[in-house]
Amino acid sequence: xxxxxxxxxxxxxxxxxxxxxxxxxxxxxxxxxxxxxxxxxxxxxxxxxxxxxxxxxxxxxxxxxxxxxxxxxxxxxxxxxxxxxxxxxxxxxxxxxxxxxxxxxxxxxxxxxx
Amino acid sequence: xxxxxxxxxxxxxxxxxxxxxxxxxxxxxxxxxxxxxxxxxxxxxxxxxxxxxxxxxxxxxxxxxxxxxxxxxxxxxxxxxxxxxxxxxxxxxxxxxxxxxxxxxxxxxxxxxxxx
Numbered sequence: 001x002x003x004x005x006x007x008x009x010x011x012x013x014x015x016x017x018x019x020x021x022x023x024x025x026x027x028x029x030x031x032x033x034x035x036x037x038x039x040x041x042x043x044x045x046x047x048x049x050x051x052x053x054x055x056x057x058x059x060x061x062x063x064x065x066x067x068x069x070x071x072x073x074x075x076x077x078x079x080x081x082x083x084x085x086x087x088x089x090x091x092x093x094x095x096x097x098x099x100x101x102x103x104x105x106x107x108x109x110x111x112x113x114x
Numbered sequence: 115x116x117x118x119x120x121x122x123x124x125x126x127x128x129x130x131x132x133x134x135x136x137x138x139x140x141x142x143x144x145x146x147x148x149x150x151x152x153x154x155x156x157x158x159x160x161x162x163x164x165x166x167x168x169x170x171x172x173x174x175x176x177x178x179x180x181x182x183x184x185x186x187x188x189x190x191x192x193x194x195x196x197x198x199x200x201x202x203x204x205x206x207x208x209x210x211x212x213x214x215x216x217x218x219x220x221x222x223x224x225x226x227x228x229x230x
Binding site: 004009036041042043044045046090100101102103104105106107 | 147154169170218221222
C-alpha cells in the first residue's frame with residue numbers, strides 16, 4: 001500500500017524567509033509525485049510534479065521540490081516566501097499502474113508573518 | 115474556459131437527511147473523480163468515472179453513497195441517509211486522461227458538508 005506523510009501540519013514563517021515543507025512517501029511500486037496547493041476559498045491547484053528525469057523539479061510561483069529516492073522524500077522549498085503564499089500544501093503520489101487514485105498527504109498549512 | 119464547478123459550496127443538513135452534491139467538469143474531460151477530506155485529515159479518493167462508467171469505486175465508504183454521471187457530463191454524489199461522520203469537504207476533479215504523465219487533474223473548490 002502507498003502512503004504519504006507530511007510531518008508538519010502547520011509551518012509559520014516570516015515573509016522573505018526560506019521555507020521547506022517536508023513530504024515522505026512509502027510505496028512498494030514506482031510512483032509519480034506531486035505537490036498541490038489550496039489557497040483560501042479556492043480549489044486544489046497543481047504546483048509541480050515529478051515524473052522522471054532530473055530529480056529537481058521547478059513549479060509555479062518560485063517553488064521547487066527534490067525527489068530523493070533513497071530517502072523516499074519529495075520536500076518542497078522556496079527560497080523567499082511572500083504573503084501570497086499563505087495556503088495549504090498537499091503532497092501526493094500516483095502509482096505507475098494506477099489510472100485513478102491520487103493519494104494525498106494530510107496537508108501542511110503555511111502561514112506567512114509580515 | 116470554465117473550471118470544475120461544484121454545487122453547493124456549503125450544505126448543512128440534519129442526520130438522516132439526504133444531500134446531493136453536483137460536479138460540472140471541464141468540457142471535454144472524460145475522467146471525473148470524487149475525493150473527500152474529513153476533519154483536516156488527508157484527502158481520500160472516492161471514485162473515478164470514465165465518461166458515464168464507474169472505472170474505480172473502491173474508495174466509496176458504504177452503500178449510503180451513490181454517485182452517478184448520466185450522459186458522461188456532470189456528476190452527482192448522493193448521501194442517503196447522512197450520518198455525522200459524513201461531514202467534510204467533497205472535492206471533484208476532472209482530466210482529459212488519467213492524471214499520470216502529462217495530464218493534469220483540475221479540482222473544484224469543494225462542497226463543505228456539515229451533518230448535525
